[in-house]
Amino acid sequence: xxxxxxxxxxLELCRHNGQPCTRRDVVVEALDAFRSWEDxxxxxxxxxxxxxxxxxxxxxxxxxxxxCNSFHVITAAGGVVTNPQGDLLMIYRYGKxxxxxxxxxxxxxxxxxxxxxxxxxxxxxxxxxxxxxxDKTYHCYNYLGDNVLKxxxxxxxxxxSSLTPQAEEGIEKVEWVPRNKLEExxxxxxxxxxxxxxxxxxx
Numbered sequence: 001x002x003x004x005x006x007x008x009x010x011l012e013l014c015r016h017n018g019q020p021c022t023r024r025d026v027v028v029e030a031l032d033a034f035r036s037w038e039d040x041x042x043x044x045x046x047x048x049x050x051x052x053x054x055x056x057x058x059x060x061x062x063x064x065x066x067x068c069n070s071f072h073v074i075t076a077a078g079g080v081v082t083n084p085q086g087d088l089l090m091i092y093r094y095g096k097x098x099x100x101x102x103x104x105x106x107x108x109x110x111x112x113x114x115x116x117x118x119x120x121x122x123x124x125x126x127x128x129x130x131x132x133x134x135d136k137t138y139h140c141y142n143y144l145g146d147n148v149l150k151x152x153x154x155x156x157x158x159x160x161s162s163l164t165p166q167a168e169e170g171i172e173k174v175e176w177v178p179r180n181k182l183e184e185x186x187x188x189x190x191x192x193x194x195x196x197x198x199x200x201x202x203x
Contacts, residue, residue: 002064004138004149005192010052011044013060013067025051031063037070041140041147071140071149075104077114080135080200081127081157087176088201089159090185091121094170097188099196101152110134110153118157122174123164130156135200137192154196 003012027050034040044053057063078101081089090097102117104110111129119125134153141148163174177185179201186194 002060003192003195004067004140005190006045006140008191009044009048009050010191011040012052012054013057013063014054015060016056016058026054027052028054028056031055031057037067040067041070068138068149068151071147073149073151075110075113075151075153076101077104077110077117077134077153077155078102079114079118079127079157080154080196081118081122081124081159082201083158083160083176085176085178087178088182088197089118089122089124089163090175090177091165091171092173092175095188096190097185098190098193099154101154111155114153114155114157118159121166121169121171122159123166124159124161124174126161127157127159130158135196137196139190139192154200156200 001012001014003010031040034043040055044050047053078099079089080099083089089100091100092098100118100121102113102121104113108116111132115127115129118127134155137152137154139150139152141150163176165171165174182197182202186197189197
């Protein structure tokens with residue numbers, strides 16, 4: 001399953017032999033209904049009533065790479081950070097609960113970016129990576145007339161210190177959120193972040 005989020009709307013590529021989806025908010029379209037990947041993107045952006053568009057393809061991985069080539073791609077990284085009690089580190093910015101993340105700087109590995117951004121945005125140190133693997137989310141937005149695709153690599157981490165929100169980045173609050181309180185916070189998250197948290201901690 002490969003997805004790009006446009007705010008809270010989702011464009012997904014899946015295999016032809018996947019289970020048919022019967023949810024009311026899902027629209028399934030054949031790839032040959034579009035002239036090109038660019039046409040697919042424009043059509044999805046224009047059809048604001050499409051909350052979740054599914055395109056069955058033969059090879060989702062290869063097709064997703066081709067789709068991504070239609071965008072200007074920037075890379076970022078962040079952390080899914082828990083403390084010894086299992087609480088999740090979350091930030092509140094621009095009216096949404098989110099996870100700490102930021103753009104990759106020149107010469108940095110994605111792991112280095114993730115550790116730096118979490119420390120800067122939340123003030124928590126020291127941080128420890130739990131493993132070398134990461135999950136990824138893809139979010140599209142329009143900047144100066146161009147479609148920009150932000151790929152964010154997410155690393156599992158642990159931390160436990162006191163918190164200081166990075167006000168100059170618009171962060172109003174930083175909190176350790178207990179797992180039994182996460183569901184109510186997810187309603188105030190972007191869809192891509194909510195999906196990531198569910199996959200990492202709740203499923």
